[in-house]
């Protein structure tokens with residue numbers, strides 16, 4: 500089964516297209532609702548985004564008549580806040596809605612604002628909107644108070660066109676940041692250190708168009724591997740970047756899976772009931788919070804007890820209650836879920852609450868006795884390309900019900 504391009508790399512890279520008048524031609528773009536939402540937002544700004552043909556997407560931000568991100572779009576997808584840095588850098592002004600609440604935690608954007616202000620932007624918040632202005636952003640040293648992925652991406656993009664050098668300290672180190680930096684470098688940006696916690700960006704006057712292939716989706720990859728580990732069997736995934744999911748692979752091995760990796764290929768074989776594995780989410784290279792729900796589903800049917808601690812978001816256990824409806828034995832103690840594995844889950848009707856929670860519920864449904872119906876799958880369509888078709892190809896009995 501072929502893995503798609505990474506959602507969380509494609510979204511910031513689409514925002515990077517705003518930094519130049521010339522077209523950015525992307526391949527390996529996943530066909531997802533979130534990508535369509537971002538394209539719609541860029542379209543509203545006056546950018547004539549081409550229609551996505553298979554995995555190809557061309558974004559020529561030649562005209563940018565309306566540097567705004569309205570509440571209606573920002574509230575459906577927080578990643579839209581990443582237009583703020585590029586808009587300020589290119590147009591010297593932006594009006595972007597504050598994202599508001601979120602199903603997995605409080606998720607403020609104070610670090611994005613702190614960084615842009617340090618670079619000389621004036622930002623006020625009025626009537627739910629961030630109004631930002633600047634003559635030209637100036638490079639400076641920014642120490643982030645905490646590790647934020649989109650915060651790092653927003654500031655890195657803004658800094659590419661700033662006057663002088665920007666140093667981002669305590670930067671996030673996610674592989675998607677490295678992919679964005681690669682794309683920016685092809686566009687002519689001068690960036691050093693992406694993938695480490697100190698990123699140095701020397702501003703240039705202008706960026707040019709480029710071609711870029713989006714990296715493989717490590718979370719989609721991990722989701723299929725976790726599904727195979729829970730259900731048993733052997734699957735082979737192609738088009739993957741195995742080195743971007745070391746922490747996940749290590750935990751799967753601990754659960755008893757045999758995994759082999761070759762250039763672009765990952766194979767997993769699981770013959771026994773999984774052993775329970777405890778884990779603690781953390782920024783990269785730690786265990787990804789975006790894999791936590793899938794591993795909770797795995798722990799639900801494992802031998803023994805797993806302690807699953809969520810340290811990145813403050814409310815990312817909503818799937819635990821739904822898993823309990825399937826017969827899972829889970830107790831939440833603060834930021835830790837204590838999961839006692841049961842021999843068998845039972846199929847039931849459950850409700851998806853966010854993207855990765857939905858993936859966890861689908862995995863649980865695959866191994867539960869009888870039929871499981873997952874409701875509100877629009878969450879899944881935001882971030883997984885044809886999940887049910889891909890799982891069906893791998894032997895799962897799954898279908899989309901209108």
Ligand code: EPU
Nearest residue numbers: 507578605606607608609610611646647648649811812854
């Ligand atoms: N935070 C702040 N202030 C800020 C920014 C973040 O307090 O200014 C806090 C957040 O509230 C959170 C923590 O910092 O507690 C980390 O959040 P981060 O900013 O890193 O998350 P994000 O950039 O909004 C990205 C992914 C998420 C993924 C997280 C963590 C994209 C588009 N989204 O979000 O992906 O969970 O990093 O790895 O890259 C998903 O794909 O399902 C998803 C939610």
